[in-house]
Amino acid sequence: MKIVYIIAFDLFINLCSIYNITAQTSTIQKDKLTELINSFIDVYNSGNSLEYKNWFVNSGLNKTEIENAVKSNLNAYHYIGKVKIRKTDIISPINVEAWVQTIAYDSWWKFSIVTDSTQNFRFRIIQPAGFSESFIHEGKLSESEIVSEIDSYCKRLADSNVFAGNVFIADKERVIYSKSFGNNSLGKPNNPEQQFGLASLGKMFTAVSVLQLIQNKQISLDSTAATYLPQFKNKIIAKEVTIRHLLTHTSGMGDFFENPDYQKNAANYKTTNDFLPILESDSLGFKPGSSWQYSNSGFILLALIIEKVTEKSFVNYIENNILKKSGMTMTEVGSGAGGGLSTVPDLFHFANALKSNKLLNEETTQLFFEYTVDGTWGLGSVHQKLGTEKIFGHGGDYEGVCTDFGMYLNSGHTAIVLSNTDPPFAHFISDKIKELIIRR
Secondary structure, eight states: OOOOOOSSHHHHHHHHHHTTTTSOOOHHHHHHHHHHHHHHHHHHTTTOHHHHHHHHHHTTOOHHHHHHHHHHHHHHHHHHOOEEEEEEEEEETTEEEEEEEETTTOOEEEEEEEEOTTSOEEEEEEEEOOOOGGGOOSSOOOHHHHHHHHHHHHHHHHHTTSOOEEEEEEETTEEEEEEEESBOTTSSBOOTTOOEEOGGGGHHHHHHHHHHHHHTTSSOTTOBHHHHOTTOSOHHHHHHOBHHHHHTTOSOOOOGGGOHHHHHHGGGOOSGGGGHHHHHTOOOSSOTTSSOOOOHHHHHHHHHHHHHHHTSOHHHHHIIIIIHHHTOOSOEEEETTEEEEEOHHHHHHHHHHHHTTSSSOHHHHHHHHHOBSSSSBBSSOEEEEETTEEEEEEEEEETTEEEEEEEETTTOEEEEEEESSOTTHHHHHHHHHHHHHOOO
């Protein structure tokens, strides 16, 4: 499941279709938008409901809209705390974004304001932003400085009771930092061998499985789902969606977590086939390949294809072709969309198995490491370019689970953060590691 703190995204998409977001923005418009977001963040930082109300009254919202906006911003303030603006971007004549850093946790968020065509406030969006290229620091740190800084940062979050889990950094094969923080669900201290939920990080196992089958010429990246599942009842999905679309979240398929039946009967969905009715009743949000939408359902469909082609259960295939080959003895497989349990040592084994071509041959490994549809989303993987570094991996979010797995392809570092606390604090630690390692 992908959890994002975001407000009114659908409305944003609708407005973008009404107003031409590619239109040039005049200097006057830019000044108005900059003034608007600076004003909003000044009021937001007050944490004062009366100041919020006055600001939204002046923005022309009606009474119900103002009440909802005040409540929403109070919730955001209590969750995020005060922020400082680090960068402002004018996206269009109706959209301005501010990259902000929180005072409490040095975490990165993006505050966006959307207006009407005359720059009158319509709504705002707040979402985690992550450490980016614009904020790379000058001056390389020594290994001991990196370790000291990350240890201090993790203690800060743990002492604030927002993070409990394991944090791990290796430089190639050499472990330079590995430490446990907080307690597990049983109230006992977390330890280096502790199993944690993976959430969507587990999608990487699905992706590697598919790439193995492509490598073995059992399936093709650009073949449709119908090629392998001819009995699949949703003929539009079967005939139009390819393996590539599914791996890259460009299929247009939705998210089974949002299906009412799954929400009511989640405990009954135990095998890949149990999801078949949900998948067959899905409808495409766009023409496959024309846009991007994170799809848990798409990865369940990949698991069905794996089972059909290999004539083995999804779990059995992963156990024999990924876990055993990697030396992962403390990992429990979830579904095609992720989940399951693992440990820091096992995930380090997984990273090393990928680097040494134990799971995929050299050509397919490079495809996995390098291929992206937009510079960020790859074949069941997430990519980030920071300076001269390329980071490859995936994260995961769910209630009581927040994970991050990153392989630094140029320097050879591996960073793993597993936690049994709510998102997004494990990602903040991952960002802090990036900030410390990647310096000019």
